[in-house]
Amino acid sequence: MRVGVLGAGQLARMLALAGHPLGMRFAFLDPASESCAAALGEHYCGDYGDTALLDRFAAAVDVVTYEFENVPVACVEYLARRRPVWPPAGALHTAQDRLHEKTLFRELGIATPPFQAVNSLEELKQAVAGIGLPAVLKTRRLGYDGKGQAVLRQPEDIDAAWHRIGGVPLILEGFVAFQREVSIIAVRGRDGEIRCYPLAENIHRNGILHLSRSCVGDSMQEQAESYIKLLLEQLDYVGVLALELFQDGARLIANEIAPRVHNSGHWTIEGAETSQFENHLRAVCGLPLGSTAALGHAAMLNFIGTLPPREAVLAMDDVHLHYYDKEERPGRKVGHATVRATAADALETRLQRLLDVTGLR
C-alpha cells in the first residue's frame, strides 16, 4: 500500500514511522525543499496547484491523506478524482472556515460559544453589542497556533483589533471563561466503525500547545465522545479527527476541529495501545481499527523553537524523545517528549522532573 501525504512536516513524519511497519510506503507532496518527512519516503516538491505534479503524485500512490487542514480544497478535489482521499474534502472545507465549523456545531446541537460573522468594522460593533465583552475576534481562515486572533476586553479594543486583523472575513466569538482545555481524538474507519481515545487536557503557552496529559476515566469523556461521534457521522468521515473543547463547569464547549492527526494526541505513540498515527493510516487504507485503550498515564511536552539537551532527557527513565529533524526557529514545533507511568502520581513526578530538566516549567 502506497500512501500519499499532502504536507511533509512532523505529522507526516510520524505517520510514516507508524506506517512502515504495516508494510506501507510513503510519498509526500510539499512545496518546502527541506521537509522533515522526506527521509522516510519520496518527496514531491512543488506547489499544491501544480496539476502536472499532482498527476505524478496520484500515479505513485494508492490513497491520499493530508497532515494539515490548510491544504487547498481544490488540490484535494483534483486528487480525489484520481485516487481515494481521506478525510473527505467536505471535512476540510468545514475545518478551514471557523464560521462553517461553528455553524456545524450549532446544527448538531454541540455547545459552542456565541458567534457571528464579521466583514466590516460596522458589523464588528454590532456583533460586540449582541455577544458582549470579553470576546475574541478571529480570522475565519488560516488561523493556527493563536495566529489571527485578538481578544476584545473593552469597547476601546474594537478599533485596534479591526485594524490589526480586519480586511479578511472574520468571526467574533464569545469569550469562554473555561476551567480547562481538553481535546478528544477519535478515528472512524471506512466501514463506519468509530473508536475514541481518552481525553487529553491541554495547556497552551503563547497560543501554542505546551503540554498534554492523557485523562483516563475522565468525567467528561462521555460528553466529548457524543460530540465527536456526531461530527464523524455528519461528515461521513474517515481517519483521525481531533476536537478541541473548553470545559466550563460540567459542560464542554466546542472550540474547533482538526481533520487530521493532532498534537494533543502525540502521547498515544507510547501511551495507547495503537497510536493516532497508526489508526489514521489503518482508517484511510481501509484496514481494521486498532485499540485506543490507554497504557497507563501519559503526558506530552512540546519543544518549541529549541530542543532540550538530548543527553539530559534520555537519562530519565520512561521518557520518550521525538525530534522532528527541523531547524530550530522561534515559535516552531521542533520536537516533543512523552512521559508515561502506571500510576497518575508517578506520572506527575516524572513530568515535573522533565519540566525541570528541559527548563520548560
Add this chain to the structure above:
Amino acid sequence: MRVGVLGAGQLARMLALAGHPLGMRFAFLDPASESCAAALGEHYCGDYGDTALLDRFAAAVDVVTYEFENVPVACVEYLARRRPVWPPAGALHTAQDRLHEKTLFRELGIATPPFQAVNSLEELKQAVAGIGLPAVLKTRRLGYDGKGQAVLRQPEDIDAAWHRIGGVPLILEGFVAFQREVSIIAVRGRDGEIRCYPLAENIHRNGILHLSRSCVGDSMQEQAESYIKLLLEQLDYVGVLALELFQDGARLIANEIAPRVHNSGHWTIEGAETSQFENHLRAVCGLPLGSTAALGHAAMLNFIGTLPPREAVLAMDDVHLHYYDKEERPGRKVGHATVRATAADALETRLQRLLDVTGLR
C-alpha cells in the same frame, strides 16, 4: 547524528525506525540492490570489500554499526580506522567462529557443552570418542538459522555428516537435552553501563526462530545476567548483545552470541520501556541507556516465508504487526507480530488466537 549500518535488512530497518525519532539519520551499506531498510535512509549499494565505497560511506556517517555478524572483519577494521565502529571488531571476530565463541565461554567460566575442533574425518571420530553421542557437528563459520549443522545420533551418522558439511573447519559439540531455549539481551554503553532485558523463551521450527515469549521474573534471570555481563566486560562491548542459552535443570548452558540486535528481542518494541533497537543506537551513539523494564507480558511470532492476511491480524486487539517489505520466499523472515497483555494468562489467550488466525499453530 548520522548512523551507518552494515546490512540493510529488517534489523537495519527496525534500527532506523527507532532512530529517526532520536534525530538520527541513516545510511546502509548492502550489496543487495533491493533492501528493505533503504526506504528509511540512504543505500550504499556494493561489496563490503569495495574500499572506494567504504570511504564514501565512512565520510557520510558519524558512527558505524552492523546488523549481522557475518560482515567481513576486514571491512569493519577498515571502517574503524575512519569512524567509530560499535560493537567492537573483537566481538565480531569471536562471534564469527563457534570455536572462538565456545573457547571464550570456557575461559570465562560460562557453562557450555563439551566441544572440540574438527578438521578431518579422523579428528571427527576422535572427537566423537571423547564427547560421546548424541552430538552436533557444526561449521565453525557462517552458520545461521540451523544451516551448516548435522546431528549425530549413532556411529553410522559420522560419515554422512562429514560428507554433508565437511571440508571446512568444523566443531563437534555435545548434545544438550535441554528443557527449553532462552536468550538474554543486554546493552552496554560507551561508559560501561550495562542494562539487561528480561529473558526470552524461544521456540524454533526447522532451525528458525518461531516464537519468543518475554519471561518477566524468571528464576534463571540472574544466572543469564551474570553470563552476559562477563561477556560484555571481556569484549569491552558497546551496543546490544544477545546470548542464546539452553536450560538443563537449574543450569544455563551457553550456545552462542550475536553481536547485534536479535530476533528474540523484537518483543521489546512494544513490550519494554525502551526497545533493543533504541538502546543499541543509544549505546553506539554514546547516549544514556534507556530502561529495559518490561511493560506487561509480550510474545513475538515470526512470519517465515509468507505473510498472514493483514486484515485478520490487525482485527485483533493488542497485536502489533511488523512487515519487513521483503518479497515472500521460503525460509525467509518477512515479518513478525507482537502480542502484549498485562497478565500472563491474558497474553497466552491472545497468543493462541494469533496462532490460529495466522495458521501458525
